[in-house]
Amino acid sequence: MNEHLKKVIELSEVDREIDSFGPKEQKLKDGLNKLGEKAGKIQKDISDLTEEIKEIGYRKNKADSSLKDLSAKLNDIAKKSNSVKSEREIKSLQIEEEIAREQIGATNEEIDRLDKQESSKKDRIVQLSAELDSVKSEMTKAEAELKDELDELEKSKTEVYTKKEKVQREINPKVNLFYQKIKRWAGSSTVVPIINKACMGCHTLVTEDTYRKAIRSEDITTCANCGRIIYMPEQL
Ligand SMILES: [Zn+2]
Numbered sequence: 001m002n003e004h005l006k007k008v009i010e011l012s013e014v015d016r017e018i019d020s021f022g023p024k025e026q027k028l029k030d031g032l033n034k035l036g037e038k039a040g041k042i043q044k045d046i047s048d049l050t051e052e053i054k055e056i057g058y059r060k061n062k063a064d065s066s067l068k069d070l071s072a073k074l075n076d077i078a079k080k081s082n083s084v085k086s087e088r089e090i091k092s093l094q095i096e097e098e099i100a101r102e103q104i105g106a107t108n109e110e111i112d113r114l115d116k117q118e119s120s121k122k123d124r125i126v127q128l129s130a131e132l133d134s135v136k137s138e139m140t141k142a143e144a145e146l147k148d149e150l151d152e153l154e155k156s157k158t159e160v161y162t163k164k165e166k167v168q169r170e171i172n173p174k175v176n177l178f179y180q181k182i183k184r185w186a187g188s189s190t191v192v193p194i195i196n197k198a199c200m201g202c203h204t205l206v207t208e209d210t211y212r213k214a215i216r217s218e219d220i221t222t223c224a225n226c227g228r229i230i231y232m233p234e235q236l
Helices: 003-083 087-170 173-189 208-216
Strands: 191-195 229-231
Touching (some): 003 087, 003 173, 173 229
């Protein structure tokens, strides 16, 4: 095979590897990011619940102070009932007392309900905190693993970049320029094989003339349809 073509294939393989580093790194980090999101969501739930418990506390305080008011009112009514004489006044105080007692009952029910809400929210916080701890320990583990994998990736990056420098020193500058021009739009599929007489860049059949040229591989051949550099893998 033509030496220029060999070098351009090598260069495209090296570039393809370099292009794959970003997505590989992203994939490695994805797991950890997901755990981070999960932890964030749990933390948010805990802080929402804490706010709700605070709000329940305010409502309980309010209910407690209305209970105090209502019992003061009952004392008041009791005092008054000693001094009133008329039937009408007695009746009116009885109604007042009845209303106050109903209100006390309702307020006590409200406090019970708030107590239950508060305790169920506190239980949920305990549960969520345990979940958060477990997610955090998963994160610590994932971070350690990620560090190893990123180090590994960094090592292969260094290797590939060294390889690229070597190929770039060896490749004919004009061929390199030609390759770079196509790479601008074709990216990692700048140099593609012909399989079953079709260009693997645009997936159309190459002409007989192009096919023969590719088999001879005396020069760098491009696909007449898409313009990518093509080669016969059998010739490698
Ligand atoms: Zn093509």
